Amino acid sequence: MRTKKPMTKMMGNATCGTKMPTNSHPTTTTAAYGESWYWDKRYASSSSGSGSESEASFDWYQKYPSLAPLLHLYIPRHHRVLVVGCGNSAFSEGMVNDGYAQVFNIDISSVVIAAMQRKYSSCSQLKYMKMDVRDMNAFEAGSFDAVVDKGTLDSILCGNNSQENAAKMLQEVGRVLKDRGIYLLITYGAPNYRLHLLRNSCSWTIKLHVIAGKLLSEETSQCQAWDLTFPVPLDDDGISTEAVLGKNPDVHYIYVCIKDKKHESTI
Ligand SMILES: C[S@@+](CC[C@H](N)C(=O)[O-])C[C@H]1O[C@@H](n2cnc3c(N)ncnc32)[C@H](O)[C@@H]1O
Numbered sequence: 657m658r659t660k661k662p663m664t665k666m667m668g669n670a671t672c673g674t675k676m677p678t679n680s681h682p683t684t685t686t687a688a689y690g691e692s693w694y695w696d697k698r699y700a701s702s703s704s705g706s707g708s709e710s711e712a713s714f715d716w717y718q719k720y721p722s723l724a725p726l727l728h729l730y731i732p733r734h735h736r737v738l739v740v741g742c743g744n745s746a747f748s749e750g751m752v753n754d755g756y757a758q759v760f761n762i763d764i765s766s767v768v769i770a771a772m773q774r775k776y777s778s779c780s781q782l783k784y785m786k787m788d789v790r791d792m793n794a795f796e797a798g799s800f801d802a803v804v805d806k807g808t809l810d811s812i813l814c815g816n817n818s819q820e821n822a823a824k825m826l827q828e829v830g831r832v833l834k835d836r837g838i839y840l841l842i843t844y845g846a847p848n849y850r851l852h853l854l855r856n857s858c859s860w861t862i863k864l865h866v867i868a869g870k871l872l873s874e875e876t877s878q879c880q881a882w883d884l885t886f887p888v889p890l891d892d893d894g895i896s897t898e899a900v901l902g903k904n905p906d907v908h909y910i911y912v913c914i915k916d917k918k919h920e921s922t923i
Contacts, residue, residue: 690815720750735801741808826857847894
């Protein structure tokens with residue numbers, strides 16, 4: 657299985673809290689991950705086959721089969737799902753092949769959206785739209801039962817004005833979700849980097865799950881330190897999580913944020 661290039665620069669600061677791999681170009685830093693021009697350029701080179709990523713699709717962090725048991729737990733297959741910052745990931749295709757009936761996808765990159773619209777033109781369960789997750793006014797409030805985010809909040813947190821942009825994004829996610837809707841956030845960010853952001857943006861009940869951090873093949877996805885479907889104890893500062901998993905564990909964190917009814921009166 658193909659994996660990302662080794663990480664050449666780590667975003668170790670408290671804002672990002674994210675270890676995302678950098679582009680192979682030596683002058684590009686992870687700050688560009690918050691910019692649409694960066695993604696357009698990356699996806700254009702990926703589709704032409706001339707760049708460092710010539711594959712037609714790439715999944716950050718995890719592929720669909722590894723996370724499917726968690727989706728089954730929280731998102732019924734007939735629910736209306738929005739995948740934000742879908743990129744050219746095969747995750748949504750995986751959901752549809754697994755029986756999910758309505759999967760909407762947005763991305764800020766017009767290049768990748770055009771490619772995905774072409775690729776899935778005959779799949780009625782999948783819709784692709786170019787949209788900025790910070791401004792989803794094309795969707796009415798309460799339009800979705802679930803929002804899935806794999807790596808998009810992380811990208812925004814690497815960019816300029818990261819806190820402001822992340823807050824806008826999370827407010828919009830809260831707005832487009834129905835009462836008791838689920839925001840499923842798959843991220844490198846540990847609770848001490850993500851919890852305050854989530855809690856300041858919307859009124860959520862939050863559960864935390866973890867999965868081993870390497871891109872796992874379907875065959876090896878059983879080998880996990882902590883059972884994916886068991887929530888990890890979570891307190892306000894993430895200390896309980898550290899007590900269970902140790903310091904800096906090699907995991908991806910999955911925050912299951914359930915929108916509280918009272919959210920509507922707080923915005
Ligand atoms: C790290 S990639 C993750 C792609 C995909 N979700 C996956 O798991 O493979 C981040 C994606 O977020 C998109 N993105 C970044 N900022 C965005 C924004 N403001 N609105 C919508 N999409 C955005 C990028 O174009 C990119 O496709």
